[in-house]
Amino acid sequence: MEAQAFLARVSAALGGASAPWTPPDTRAAPSAPRRRVELLHLHAEFAAHLAKVGGTAELVPASNAAARAMELLGAGPRVHVGLELLPECVRAVVARGAAIGPDSDPLGWRAACAEAEWGVTDAVQLVAETGSTLLCANARRPRAASLLPRRHMVVAPLSRLVADLDEALTHLADAPSQWLLVTGPSRTSDIENDLTIGVHGPGVMHVLVVDEDEA
Amino acid sequence: MSGLGLHDAFLDRARHALGQEHLKQAVRRTTDRLRDGRAAASAEAGAFEAWRDALSEARRRAIGRLDVVLQAWQARAEARGVLVHHAVDAREACDIVVGIARAKGARLAAKGKSMLSEEIELNQALEAACVEALETDLGEWIIQLAGERPSHIILPVVHKPRGEIRELFERHGGEPLSDETRVLAGYARDRLRAEFLRAELGVTGCNMAIAETGSIALFSNEGNGRMVSTLPRTHVALMGVERIVETLADFAHLVRLLPRSATGQRVTTYVNVLSGPARPGELDGPEELHVVVVDAGRTAQLAERDYRDALACVRCGACLNACPVYSAVGGHAYGTVYPGPIGAVIEPLYARDDERRAELAEASSLCGACHEACPVRIPLHDMLVRLRQDNARRGRGGPTALALQRIAARAMAVPFVYDAAGRIARRAARLAAGGGQLGRWALGSAPVLRELLRRRALPDVPIRSFRELWDELEEER
Numbered sequence: 112m113e114a115q116a117f118l119a120r121v122s123a124a125l126g127g128a129s130a131p132w133t134p135p136d137t138r139a140a141p142s143a144p145r146r147r148v149e150l151l152h153l154h155a156e157f158a159a160h161l162a163k164v165g166g167t168a169e170l171v172p173a174s175n176a177a178a179r180a181m182e183l184l185g186a187g188p189r190v191h192v193g194l195e196l197l198p199e200c201v202r203a204v205v206a207r208g209a210a211i212g213p214d215s216d217p218l219g220w221r222a223a224c225a226e227a228e229w230g231v232t233d234a235v236q237l238v239a240e241t242g243s244t245l246l247c248a249n250a251r252r253p254r255a256a257s258l259l260p261r262r263h264m265v266v267a268p269l270s271r272l273v274a275d276l277d278e279a280l281t282h283l284a285d286a287p288s289q290w291l292l293v294t295g296p297s298r299t300s301d302i303e304n305d306l307t308i309g310v311h312g313p314g315v316m317h318v319l320v321v322d323e324d325e326a
Numbered sequence: 327m328s329g330l331g332l333h334d335a336f337l338d339r340a341r342h343a344l345g346q347e348h349l350k351q352a353v354r355r356t357t358d359r360l361r362d363g364r365a366a367a368s369a370e371a372g373a374f375e376a377w378r379d380a381l382s383e384a385r386r387r388a389i390g391r392l393d394v395v396l397q398a399w400q401a402r403a404e405a406r407g408v409l410v411h412h413a414v415d416a417r418e419a420c421d422i423v424v425g426i427a428r429a430k431g432a433r434l435a436a437k438g439k440s441m442l443s444e445e446i447e448l449n450q451a452l453e454a455a456c457v458e459a460l461e462t463d464l465g466e467w468i469i470q471l472a473g474e475r476p477s478h479i480i481l482p483v484v485h486k487p488r489g490e491i492r493e494l495f496e497r498h499g500g501e502p503l504s505d506e507t508r509v510l511a512g513y514a515r516d517r518l519r520a521e522f523l524r525a526e527l528g529v530t531g532c533n534m535a536i537a538e539t540g541s542i543a544l545f546s547n548e549g550n551g552r553m554v555s556t557l558p559r560t561h562v563a564l565m566g567v568e569r570i571v572e573t574l575a576d577f578a579h580l581v582r583l584l585p586r587s588a589t590g591q592r593v594t595t596y597v598n599v600l601s602g603p604a605r606p607g608e609l610d611g612p613e614e615l616h617v618v619v620v621d622a623g624r625t626a627q628l629a630e631r632d633y634r635d636a637l638a639c640v641r642c643g644a645c646l647n648a649c650p651v652y653s654a655v656g657g658h659a660y661g662t663v664y665p666g667p668i669g670a671v672i673e674p675l676y677a678r679d680d681e682r683r684a685e686l687a688e689a690s691s692l693c694g695a696c697h698e699a700c701p702v703r704i705p706l707h708d709m710l711v712r713l714r715q716d717n718a719r720r721g722r723g724g725p726t727a728l729a730l731q732r733i734a735a736r737a738m739a740v741p742f743v744y745d746a747a748g749r750i751a752r753r754a755a756r757l758a759a760g761g762g763q764l765g766r767w768a769l770g771s772a773p774v775l776r777e778l779l780r781r782r783a784l785p786d787v788p789i790r791s792f793r794e795l796w797d798e799l800e801e802e803r
């Protein structure tokens with residue numbers, strides 16, 4: 112059915128056309144950057160909630176981040192988002208060896224993701240309330256990096272922590288093609304209520320929170 | 327047709343379900359687990375009641391001006407490249423999806439979980455057009471392999487023991503497997519992975535649209551919804567016309583409440599919000615994103631003021647888990663796509679002339695547990711009472727039952743008549759309960775009562791009525 116006729120039916124069911132809709136005012140009040148101690152508290156909350164659903168988060172000083180990332184990533188095949196989106200200290204390690212990034216051709220990219228042991232991404236926000244990471248798709252952040260590999264690593268600076276969902280969602284008014292909250296590994300309870308991890312999406316989700324200005 | 331004038335399909339299916347021990351236990355175990363999870367999540371979150379208020383208000387606000395909210399959503403979605411379609415009924419919705427599949431030369435459609443797809447019977451329509459429709463949610467896939475229908479709107483396969491699942495998979499793959507959950511889930515992962523990469527078309531539902539950004543949102547735990555909305559070149563989302571909130575701020579409340587109400591999770595593993603197909607320069611994501619907005623009886627419900635609130639439903643399943651009737655008989659007994667209290671309300675409303683669905687209003691104890699569990703506070707039990715009244719008014723109660731109700735209404739209006747009638751009835755019931763030949767004969771000979779007793783257990787009969795006791799107490803004072 113034509114859109115106009117369809118909407119007219121809805122209006123009729125409501126008992127007449129409604130007054131025009133006005134979009135909400137989304138200009139977020141500018142907020143002062145959080146103090147380090149607040150961010151550390153938020154990180155603790157974030158990590159605790161993520162742990163409850165089988166994900167893991169650790170806070171590492173920038174000086175130690177490369178070593179830690181190398182230890183976790185091993186030598187297996189990996190894919191990653193644009194390196195410039197990751198904290199500088201881990202870029203070299205993530206790009207090492209058999210790593211494929213968003214400069215690859217589309218078909219090669221998909222195959223690389225399906226083969227990858229790790230997919231490494233950034234996160235636009237880390238949400239303390241739920242232990243969620245907020246991922247946004249764009250040309251430098253292809254979607255499959257967090258979907259097809261067996262394990263998913265998020266690397267983000269401590270300053271990306273926000274308190275709650277309301278705060279996280281205010282950043283999304285200009286709508287990327289996809290935004291995504293990821294909270295823990297893929298899971299199902301479909302078989303006799305028995306929880307299994309890693310059904311379709313990654314079976315491991317690890318967040319490396321980089322403390323860039325540790326004293 | 328029986329004296330009460332209603333079909334007995336629900337009764338028969340319910341009796342059948344009650345006879346199956348495993349089914350009973352599985353449904354009970356699942357509803358208990360989900361209900362406990364929800365209770366824990368709501369106790370933990372101090373703001374739970376405030377969120378319920380906020381989400382209830384947001385959903386009713388959007389539905390109260392659905393026409394302009396839809397229009398705003400569509401304008402923004404189209405500006406971001408979404409192709410929006412409108413379907414008045416199931417048939418039109420299927421035709422649209424089949425048309426897209428044909429235009430794309432699709433042979434395989436990989437599907438995420440969607441109750442709306444069940445409702446419009448999309449799989450049958452696709453298969454008729456020679457497009458294989460593959461369910462990829464683990465539970466839905468098992469259901470599809472078994473050739474059954476989902477029995478719960480969140481956990482479609484609660485009724486199936488693992489042994490049966492193993493046998494299904496073994497028949498499917500032709501190799502022996504073990505009963506372990508890990509092994510069974512692993513088999514599904516491997517098999518479905520290849521299909522995700524092969525499918526030309528991805529089909530999903532839409533948990534909620536967001537007008538402010540022209541988006542659609544998909545909640546999932548497994549990740550199959552992400553697969554089918556990312557890998558195939560074309561993604562089609564089916565959206566019920568009422569599934570929309572106005573703003574991202576409203577949506578935040580849904581993110582909090584849908585998982586908590588459904589399974590007790592703080593948030594589902596994935597909350598996937600799509601605003602258009604892949605943009606220029608993006609390496610993956612679909613080339614085309616179609617959203618089919620489906621009415622199928624919903625605007626008719628919108629026009630019925632008494633039932634409009636039921637459109638606020640977010641399909642969390644909490645009312646199913648809270649319902650003593652659902653917990654006892656499971657979803658298949660309802661014989662409809664949506665079971666439980668919400669099903670008993672919307673199924674008759676979607677098809678007002680369907681006698682078979684009308685009887686579902688009887689499948690409730692009217693205890694109100696569903697209303698208490700509902701994150702958007704839909705007064706389901708009130709609506710069930712009203713539906714029963716509608717049934718009676720439409721003569722679905724049958725002439726004798728209707729006459730009886732009229733007599734009762736008159737009697738209750740006059741205290742003297744009410745008292746006298748009560749005394750006679752109590753005596754007759756005591757005679758029957760005590761095994762008196764006369765009493766049993768008296769009850770058995772009244773066809774209306776016979777019918778009623780087939781459906782409902784007779785309560786214990788008090789020796790004296792409340793009014794009689796009250797009078798005695800008054801005298802003693």
Ligand code: SF4
Pocket residue numbers: 587638639640641642643644645646668696699700701702703704706
């Ligand atoms: S009626 Fe309420 S409790 Fe039942 S599924 Fe809908 S939102 Fe959930």
